[in-house]
Amino acid sequence: MAARGSAKSSSAVEKSPATTVDPHEEPSAEWGWHGGxxxxxxxxxxxxAFAVFAMLIxxxxxxxxxxxxxxxxxxxVVxxxxxxxxxxxxxxR
Incomplete structure (x- = not known):
């Protein structure tokens, strides 16, 4: 019986994702990677900014x-x- 309890507790301690995105709030999350x-x-x-300054020529x-x-x-630049x-x-801050 102790073996069952330990097996159950080890399966409960699985690594969960650090950040989860709700597909209802971000529809693109269904397509795969979601980030910036x-x-x-x-x-x-x-x-x-360099291109804008290059237009001065x-x-x-x-x-x-x-x-x-x-x-x-x-x-x-600022x-x-x-x-x-x-x-x-x-x-x-």
Whole structure:
């Protein structure tokens, strides 16, 4: 009888998944892997910011375009730096 009790308790102590996603809240969970690309998103942000600043090179007659490109590119860089700082100090807040 003791063998049955130990077998029952060992089957109850199975490893459960760390995070589970409810398919009703996230329909894409039924398709398989469900997550994000945090590193890929940051890399794409830096590549995009570089591309915006690279657009400053060109045959612009006026400097209105340059001003918009500088503002948008600077906002992207500030957002990326803010995201990096927030990720490093998230446990302090």
């Amino acid at each position: 690309f945090p590193v890929g998103t940051r890399v794409a942000g830096w590549v995009g 060109g045959n612009h007659e006026g400097h209105t375009e340059d001003l918009w490109l500088l503002v948008i590119g600077s906002a992207m 957002g990326l730096i803010w995201d990096q700082v927030r990720r490093r100090t998230s446990w302090r």
